[in-house]
Amino acid sequence: MRLVYLDNAASTRVDERVTEEMIPYFNDKYAVATSVFSYRMGLESKKAIDSARKIIAEKINASSDEIIFTSGETESNNIAILGTSGKNKGKSHIITTKTEHLSVLKTIEKLKEGGFLVSYVPVDKEGFIDCNALKKSIKKETLMVAICHANEEIGTIQNIEKIGKICREKKILFHVDATQTFTKMPIDVEKLNITTLTLSGHTIHGPKGAGALFIKKGTKIDKIMHGGFNEYDLRPGTENVPAIVGFGEAVRISGKDCKKVSVLRDYLIERITNEIPDIKINGPLGKDRLCNNVNISFHHVEGESILLRLDMKGICVSTGSACFSRSLEMSPTMKAIGNNHELSHGSIRFTLSKYTTKEEIDYTVESLKKIIKELRKISPLGK
Amino acid sequence: MRLVYLDNAASTRVDERVTEEMIPYFNDKYAVATSVFSYRMGLESKKAIDSARKIIAEKINASSDEIIFTSGETESNNIAILGTSGKNKGKSHIITTKTEHLSVLKTIEKLKEGGFLVSYVPVDKEGFIDCNALKKSIKKETLMVAICHANEEIGTIQNIEKIGKICREKKILFHVDATQTFTKMPIDVEKLNITTLTLSGHTIHGPKGAGALFIKKGTKIDKIMHGGFNEYDLRPGTENVPAIVGFGEAVRISGKDCKKVSVLRDYLIERITNEIPDIKINGPLGKDRLCNNVNISFHHVEGESILLRLDMKGICVSTGSACFSRSLEMSPTMKAIGNNHELSHGSIRFTLSKYTTKEEIDYTVESLKKIIKELRKISPLGK
Numbered sequence: 001m002r003l004v005y006l007d008n009a010a011s012t013r014v015d016e017r018v019t020e021e022m023i024p025y026f027n028d029k030y031a032v033a034t035s036v037f038s039y040r041m042g043l044e045s046k047k048a049i050d051s052a053r054k055i056i057a058e059k060i061n062a063s064s065d066e067i068i069f070t071s072g073e074t075e076s077n078n079i080a081i082l083g084t085s086g087k088n089k090g091k092s093h094i095i096t097t098k099t100e101h102l103s104v105l106k107t108i109e110k111l112k113e114g115g116f117l118v119s120y121v122p123v124d125k126e127g128f129i130d131c132n133a134l135k136k137s138i139k140k141e142t143l144m145v146a147i148c149h150a151n152e153e154i155g156t157i158q159n160i161e162k163i164g165k166i167c168r169e170k171k172i173l174f175h176v177d178a179t180q181t182f183t184k185m186p187i188d189v190e191k192l193n194i195t196t197l198t199l200s201g202h203t204i205h206g207p208k209g210a211g212a213l214f215i216k217k218g219t220k221i222d223k224i225m226h227g228g229f230n231e232y233d234l235r236p237g238t239e240n241v242p243a244i245v246g247f248g249e250a251v252r253i254s255g256k257d258c259k260k261v262s263v264l265r266d267y268l269i270e271r272i273t274n275e276i277p278d279i280k281i282n283g284p285l286g287k288d289r290l291c292n293n294v295n296i297s298f299h300h301v302e303g304e305s306i307l308l309r310l311d312m313k314g315i316c317v318s319t320g321s322a323c324f325s326r327s328l329e330m331s332p333t334m335k336a337i338g339n340n341h342e343l344s345h346g347s348i349r350f351t352l353s354k355y356t357t358k359e360e361i362d363y364t365v366e367s368l369k370k371i372i373k374e375l376r377k378i379s380p381l382g383k
Numbered sequence: 384m385r386l387v388y389l390d391n392a393a394s395t396r397v398d399e400r401v402t403e404e405m406i407p408y409f410n411d412k413y414a415v416a417t418s419v420f421s422y423r424m425g426l427e428s429k430k431a432i433d434s435a436r437k438i439i440a441e442k443i444n445a446s447s448d449e450i451i452f453t454s455g456e457t458e459s460n461n462i463a464i465l466g467t468s469g470k471n472k473g474k475s476h477i478i479t480t481k482t483e484h485l486s487v488l489k490t491i492e493k494l495k496e497g498g499f500l501v502s503y504v505p506v507d508k509e510g511f512i513d514c515n516a517l518k519k520s521i522k523k524e525t526l527m528v529a530i531c532h533a534n535e536e537i538g539t540i541q542n543i544e545k546i547g548k549i550c551r552e553k554k555i556l557f558h559v560d561a562t563q564t565f566t567k568m569p570i571d572v573e574k575l576n577i578t579t580l581t582l583s584g585h586t587i588h589g590p591k592g593a594g595a596l597f598i599k600k601g602t603k604i605d606k607i608m609h610g611g612f613n614e615y616d617l618r619p620g621t622e623n624v625p626a627i628v629g630f631g632e633a634v635r636i637s638g639k640d641c642k643k644v645s646v647l648r649d650y651l652i653e654r655i656t657n658e659i660p661d662i663k664i665n666g667p668l669g670k671d672r673l674c675n676n677v678n679i680s681f682h683h684v685e686g687e688s689i690l691l692r693l694d695m696k697g698i699c700v701s702t703g704s705a706c707f708s709r710s711l712e713m714s715p716t717m718k719a720i721g722n723n724h725e726l727s728h729g730s731i732r733f734t735l736s737k738y739t740t741k742e743e744i745d746y747t748v749e750s751l752k753k754i755i756k757e758l759r760k761i762s763p764l765g766k
Contacts, residue, residue, distance in 0.1 A: 003424065005414075005424075007414075007415075007425075008415060009413055009414040009415045009424065009425070012413045012414075012415060012621075013410060013413045014409040014410050014413060015410075016410055018409075019406065019409045019410055022409075023402065023406075026397035026401075026402045026405075026590065027396060027397050027398075027399055027402055030392055030395045030396045030397060031388075031390075031392040031395075031699070032390075032391060032392045032395060040694060041386065041388075041392065041699055042390075042392070042699075071454040071458075071592065071620060071623070072620050072621060072623075073620070073621075074608060074609075074610040074611070074619045074620035074621075075454075075608060075620060077610070078608040078609060078610070101610070102610045102611050102619070103608075103609060103610030103611070103619060103620070106609035106610050106619070107608075107609040107610070109609070110609050202621060207409065207625070208621055208622070208623045208624060208625065208626070209454065209592045209593075209623035209625075209626050210592075224607065224608070225457060225458060225461040225486075225490075225607070226457075226461060226486060226489035226490040226492070226493050227457040227460070227461070227484070227485045227486030227489050227490070228457070228485050228486070236457045236485070236486060236489070237454060237455050237456070237457035237458060237486070238395075238455060238456075238457075238585060238591055239591070240454070240455075240591045240592035241591060242590070242591065242592075243591070243592050243626075311423060316414070316424055316425075
C-alpha cells in the first residue's frame with residue numbers, strides 16, 4: 001500500500017540531496033573537528049561545520065559566531081532559557097504563553113520550581129498573543145519573553161516584529177522558537193530584535209539530531225552541559241559533523257516550496273469545509289497560518305478513531321500535538337484557544353510538505369468523508 | 384597522498400555496514416518514533432529504536448528499560464552526575480580522579496561551585512587509581528564514585544570490579560564512563576555493581592551524535608533538559624532514529640577486533656622502544672592497557688612539531704588529549720601521572736582501529752625515526 005504522509009513526520013523526510021552531502025562524512029571525511037589544530041583532516045571537518053554555520057547565519061541575518069549547533073529544538077530551547085536564567089542577576093520573571101512547545105513550557109516550569117515568576121499571556125480563539133496583555137505583564141524583574149514563531153499544532157504565526165519592538169523598548173531578552181517557520185518564511189534577527197532563536201534540521205528535510213541556537217552577540221548566557229570547549233564554549237561534545245553538514249545543505253536548498261505548499265493547504269481546508277459538515281478549523285486562515293499546517297476538529301468523533309481508520313488506508317496524520325498524543329491530557333494549545341474536551345479530542349493535524357501532491361490530498365479527503373460518516377453513525381458523542 | 388589515521392578520529396570512521404543500516408531511516412522510514420500511538424510507520428521507527436536498545440542492553444547485561452539514548456558521551460556524563468546530584472538529599476560529596484574525561488571533570492567542578500565537596504583520588508605513575516585512598520575518602524555524605532573505565536589519553540584500564548565492590552559495600556552510586564572500552568572488553572553492569580554507565584557510538588565505528596546511558600533500575604535521577612516524555616521521561620527531544628539504528632548496528636557487529644588491534648599496538652610500542660632513544664611510554668603495558676591506545680613522550684622535542692611533520696607525511700596523530708590540544712595548559716592526566724612539562728608536551732597519542740594495518744605502523748615508525756632525529760638536532764630543549 002502506498003503511504004500518504006500527512007503527519008508531523010511529513011517534514012522529517014530527509015531530502016536525497018541532503019543525504020548525499022552527509023554520506024562522505026560517515027566513512028571518508030570522519031575526522032573530529034576539534035582536531036583543527038592537529039592535522040589537515042581535522043581542518044576539513046572544521047571547514048564543513050563552519051560552512052554550514054555560515055549558511056544558517058546568513059539565512060537569518062546573523063553572523064557565524066552567533067550560531068551554535070545543538071542536538072535539536074529541545075536542547076536549543078533549554079540552553080536559551082536555562083542558560084540566561086542564571087546569568088542575569090535580579091531578573092527572575094518570564095513571560096510566555098500556554099501555546100508553546102513542550103520544551104519551552106517544561107523548562108519554564110522548572111524555573112518556576114526554582115522561584116521564578118511566570119506570566120502566561122492569553123491568546124485569542126485563533127491562537128494570537130494579546131500584545132497589550134504582554135506589554136502590561138512586563139516588570140522590572142522581567143528577564144525574557146519566550147514565544148514560538150508559529151504554533152506547531154494549529155499553525156498560528158505570531159507577530160514577532162511587534163513583540164520584538166516591545167522587548168527592545170523595555171530592554172528585555174526575546175527568545176523565539178522558529179522550528180516551524182525557519183526557511184518557510186524570512187527571519188531577520190536584527191530587524192525583529194531577537195536575542196535567541198531556536199532552529200531545527202529535521203523539520204526542513206534535514207537530519208534528526210541537528211539543531212542550532214542563534215545567540216545575539218553580548219548576551220549573558222551559560223552552558224547547560226559541561227565538558228569541552230566546543231561551539232564557542234557553549235555546547236561541549238564532539239561535533240556531529242554529518243548532521244551539521246546535512247542541516248546546512250537543507251537550509252541551502254530550501255526556500256521555494258512554501259507557496260506551492262500553502263496552495264495545497266488551502267485546497268485541503270476548502271474541500272473539507274465544503275464537503276464535511278460539523279467541523280471547526282483550528283487556527284487562522286490565510287497568510288498568518290503556517291504554510292504546511294491544517295488542523296481540524298470533527299464534532300461528535302474521537303481523533304484517535306479517525307487516525308486509526310486513516311492509517312488503515314495508508315494515510316498518516318496526527319492528533320493534536322505529537323507530544324501529547326500519548327496521554328489523555330488535553331493539549332494546552334487547544335485549551336488556550338477555548339476548545340472544549342470534545343473539540344480538542346476530535347482534532348486532527350495534517351502536516352504538508354514539498355512532497356505532498358494534489359492526488360494525495362484528494363485521496364485523503366475522499367477517505368475522510370467516508371470515515372467521518374461511519375464514525376458519526378456509531379458515535380456515542382451525540383448527533 | 385594516502386592518509387594514515389592514527390589519531391582519535393581513527394575510531395570514528397563509520398563502518399560501511401552501519402551507514403547502510405542508517406540510510407533507509409533518512410529518506411524512507413523517516414517517521415517520528417513518538418508517533419507510535421498514531422500509525423504504523425511510527426511504530427516501525429519505535430521498533431528500530433527498541434531493537435538498538437536491546438542490542439546495547441544485552442551487551443552489558445542490562446535490561447532495555449535501563450538504557451536511554453543521548454547525543455553522546457558528554458551528555459550521558461552530564462545526566463549521570465547532574466541528574467543524581469539533586470535527587471539524593473544529604474548526599475553532597477563526590478569521589479573522582481584528575482584523569483577523567485573533561486565532561487566528568489567540568490560537570491563535577493560545576494557541582495563544586497554549588498557547594499559539593501569533591502575528593503580527587505590520586506593515581507600512580509601508570510594512571511591506576513589508589514583503591515585504598517578511594518576507600519578512605521568515603522564519607523556518609525558520599526553520593527557517588529565517578530571514574531573512567533579506561534583513560535582516553537594513556538589507555539589505563541581501571542579495576543572497576545574492585546571499585547564496584549567498595550561502592551556496593553558502602554552503598555554509594557558508581558558512575559563509569561565506558562566510552563573507550565565499550566565493545567572492546569566485556570562489561571557486566573550487574574557483576575561490576577555499576578549504577579550509571581556512559582556509552583558512545585562514534586568511538587566504535589558508529590555514528591557521531593549517538594550516545595547512551597545505562598541507569599540501574601531504582602536509581603533516583605532527574606532529567607537535565609526539559610520537554611517531551613521521550614526515553615522513559617529522562618531525555619526529551621525527537622529521537623535521532625538513524626543515529627540510534629547505526630549505534631545498535633555498530634554494537635551488533637563489534638567484538639572480534641580487539642585482539643588483532645592489541646597485537647599491532649604492542650608491535651608499534653616495541654618498534655618505537657627499540658628504534659628511538661630517549662622516550663617514555665605513558666600508561667601501562669599489556670592487558671591493562673586499552674587495546675587501541677599508544678601514548679609516548681619523546682624527550683627534547685615538542686609534540687606539536689612531531690604532529691605537524693607527521694601530517695606532512697599524511698599521518699594523523701594527536702598530542703596528549705584532543706580536548707586540551709588547543710590550549711598550552713598541561714593535560715590533567717599527564718600531570719596526575721607525574722609527567723613534567725617537557726614530557727607532557729612531547730607526548731604523542733596514537734589511536735589504532737580495526738582498519739589499521741601493519742604497513743601503516745611500519746610507515747609511521749620509519750617516518751617518526753627521521754622526524755625525531757631532525758627535530759632533536761634543532762631542538763632548544765637540550766640533548
